[in-house]
Amino acid sequence: MNRPLRRLAGVVALLFVTLFASTTYIQFVSAAELNAKPGNSRQLYAELGRDRGPILVGPDPVARGVPVDNPYNFLRTYPDGPTYAHATGYYSIRYGTAGMERAMNDVLAGTADRLFYRRVSEYLIGQEPQGASVELTIDPRAQRAAMDELKGRRGAVVALDPETGDVLALASSPTYDPNRLAGHDVEQIAQAWKDLNADPDKPMLNRGISELYPPGSTFKVITAAAALSSGQYQPDSLLPGPAELDLPLTDKNLPNYSSGPCGPGGEVTLTDALRTSCNTAFGQLGMDLGEDALQEQAARFGFGEELRIPLRVVPSVVPEGMNAPQLAQAGIGQFDVKATPLQMAMVSAAIANEGVLMKPNLVKSVRSADQTEVIDEPSPQEMGRAVSRDVAEQLTAMMREVVENGTGKNARIPGVEVAGKTGTAQHGGELNHAWFTAFASNGERQVAVAVVIEDGGGRSDASGGATAAPVAQRVMEAVVGG
Template structure:
């Protein structure tokens, strides 16, 4: 009898172990998979049961949750739609989340660790669950100015404060209306998403920080000039042969200036004149002489190749770690395999504007609890110190010359009564494809309040006849004026 009881006891024990194991696997190890299963409507209902916090710009909601009469209880709404789409992203039932809606999801949904006590308090007091609001660093006047300046062009603008890293504007065009993604009709959401995804203009791409990155063209000459000055072997007056053409090392190909002429009138040209006129020949020669290792190191200090969250994830800009001398020379003029986001080129200018100290870019000013208390607040953070203050001062004066000199390549960025520092770039995308047009700069040069970077794709609609001075620089000027005129 005892032997039989022992066998039954062992069997019951094993059954309990099996039950506990299977329950643990389901509740712990498979929890994420079950929650993500599209057939699990309870999870979907629960995620919309909480009044999601608002996303605010200057205290005004640019994303908010409105009550509904269906099972989801709340629906996300974007009052200014496409103006802030590149920043807010969208929060939807079947197509996930993007932008700030994604990167700040735990705060907006009220599930972050910093909101634990508030969540308990609301349960105890019987208050309905509610997420925190997220206040952005954006300036609505500057955001609107950037959007208006881009108009129907395909491109992006980033504006930021160089002393703090606060992003004042982030616009990507063509844009889209995130309200198309908030319906509680899954079929409608999926149809809208597929239509946006199929659009050849790629409105879902945030060209300011992601998407198919562009070669930065001559704006990258700022990085090359910084590396040269930092080496101690070059000054603005350092000279280069002025033959109108530079033969790439180990190649029969020749780099020429865009106007097919020389860089000035003399037998030699200088680093300063090369930057002012945006000459390709001295910078290709300089890049080949310095070598890929030094240029890569300098680019990396500015942020190339580094992961960055603002808190939205940013696609790292690219400067190849290894390449031959010919491609290094082409990289010196922002071509070959160099690729950059507008945010990255804004960071290059920001370091120059801020005495060589690069502040980490940031989109979130603070997180505010439902009772209006501040949960967390933005604090300026140093990202890197890519150049010395002396180099920053020299580059600033060189960039001012680019805008103010009679032969400067960014004359259209001139603002009466203000010293503007700037640099244009016109990047090639093959022999017949439209150019990519760039501008980056800051003002006032003596005490910078704003840094801007502009990219215009598809030649601004003019193919290879579009110029950075004619299209990109005036956009940058309008954004800078929007800041300075407040």
């Protein structure tokens, strides 16, 4: 009789051990994984039922939670949704998060490590946990100017403060309304998601930081920087500037945009080559400098960097293993050279900042839910020196010539010093992308900007100077006045 009882007791004990082990595993080992499962409605209700912190531009919320009488407790709303959509992103019960809603999720939800003591104090006084506020660096005047100018066209505008790296505008067109994804009607959300993803113009694509374009002639600023930094060239150095550049290894020549030579006798100074955007001079310069010089200079401006601002930025690229004709094309921002608008804004910003490149940043501060207490305030971070102070001064003077007397006249602002570079980039389609990158100063404040208009806004006669420069002018004017 004792033996069967001992066996039964052993089985019961084994069952208790198994139950204890499985419970421990579920509660401690796999808890995070189970909580993260999309179908976990309890976790979803718990998260959505939390008072999520607002995202602010200045004192105004551009994303906030509104109390509602349903199991979710709060509805995420975006008061000026389309204007800031590519910065805020969305917070959806079905499709998760994007943009700053994702990048700063733990702060907005109140679960970040830096908010631990605040959570403890809220618990002790019996207060419901609240998320922190995130204030963006965006200048609302610059953002609205950018969105107004992009309306009806595909493209992007990025504006930076050269001294701090603060992102003053992050505009992408076409845009979308994140409110369509933030509701509580699952069927409506699913239909909105389907419509947005089926749109061939890709309204949810953040063209400012997630799309790579051939930068075209805006890249000539980098080629000029490499030349000046080599010590072998000065702004008045003479370069060959024929109507067509005879390229080795191919029967295809590199022509100028204007179809004629860039200067008398087929020669042009480096300054005038930039002012008139001379393809043949910069194509020859690309071959003479070589791949290493172009890649190293581009890297100093941020090409190849894995940036988070805290949104992830797709790294810009200068290809490897180029032959001579490809180097000539790379020297004018073609072949497989690719850049984001943010990257080209960084180029101008570094030159404006006496050659020092600052890390782009979209977060001005993290504050308490009532915005009375500063929890975190990111400090400006140097990424490194892109060019020497002397070279930065030389490039500034050359880029001012572009705006005052060259292809960038449409970017001039009365009473404000503006330096810039136009670009008209081929990309395999029938129409060319129109580019402009620039910086402006009123003596007290600076702004750097990059603009790309895809396919020139649909015009076959579009150019960087005619199409993109006016957009940059209005955005810069919104920051520094005129």
